[in-house]
Amino acid sequence: MSAPDPVAQARTYQQSLLAELGDDDPAVVQSGTADAIRALLADAASDARTEPEPGEWSVAGCIAHLTDGELVVSTRYRWIIAEEQPAIVGYDQALWVANLRHADDEPEALLALFETLRRSNLALWERFGTTHGDRIGLHNERGPESYDLSFRLAAGHDRIHLAQARRALTAVRERR
Numbered sequence: 001m002s003a004p005d006p007v008a009q010a011r012t013y014q015q016s017l018l019a020e021l022g023d024d025d026p027a028v029v030q031s032g033t034a035d036a037i038r039a040l041l042a043d044a045a046s047d048a049r050t051e052p053e054p055g056e057w058s059v060a061g062c063i064a065h066l067t068d069g070e071l072v073v074s075t076r077y078r079w080i081i082a083e084e085q086p087a088i089v090g091y092d093q094a095l096w097v098a099n100l101r102h103a104d105d106e107p108e109a110l111l112a113l114f115e116t117l118r119r120s121n122l123a124l125w126e127r128f129g130t131t132h133g134d135r136i137g138l139h140n141e142r143g144p145e146s147y148d149l150s151f152r153l154a155a156g157h158d159r160i161h162l163a164q165a166r167r168a169l170t171a172v173r174e175r176r
Contacts, residue, residue, distance in 0.1 A: 010142040014149075017156030026155035027125055033158045034115045037063055040162070041107050044169050048107050052171035057097065060110070062165035064102030065093055066158065067110045070117040073154050077121060080137040080147045081128050088137040088145065125151055 021029060040059060041048055048059045057065065072091060079086040096102075102110070133148035145153075 006141060007143070010139075014142060014153060017153045017160065020156035020159040021152055024155070026152045027122060027129075029155040030118060030122060030151075030158060033066070033162065034111065034118055036158075036162050037066070037111050037114065040165055040169070041111065047169060047172050049103065050172045052168045052175070057164065057168060058103075058172075059165045059169050060105070060107040061097055061102060062161045062168065063107055063110045063114070064097050064100075064105060066161050067114040067117070068093065068096045068100070068102075069154070069157055069161075070114050070121065073150060074117050074121055076137060076150055077124055077147060080135050080145075080150065081124070081132050085144075086137050088139040090139065090141040121154075 041063070044059045048063075051058045051061070068091075076088050079088065129148070129151065133146060133151075135147050136144045137147075137150070139145050
């Protein structure tokens, strides 16, 4: 049995994010994410931190991951715009959520950080998206990624983890 091909796995991941975005405008999708998180938190109320199963992310865990992801892409975007083919480092999302102790974070504080970062990233896109969209960063796991591709991936990422958070909330409520 051969070992999994990390390049093929990375491409599959990219394609899953792009499929979630479809033909939708990534800036429009990203512009609505903070409101979607806010609505989800209002709906979840006291269930926001409850894991659907041990080791699975709660609504708050999904929000923490979205916030971490926004922090990561904030730097990636800026490196891609400012430098010539910068190295882009991947990260282990599960380790970030666990080791940064996001279970202890207030979901509203995560949302506030997410909103600040997202506003900044959308303003950056508005300023540079059409003129710098083809600039490339060299992702250590996925290879060359343009600013445009990175921005579209982030929109698909939003949709995937918002859906995950909704499924988590449904599972928590069905367990009762």
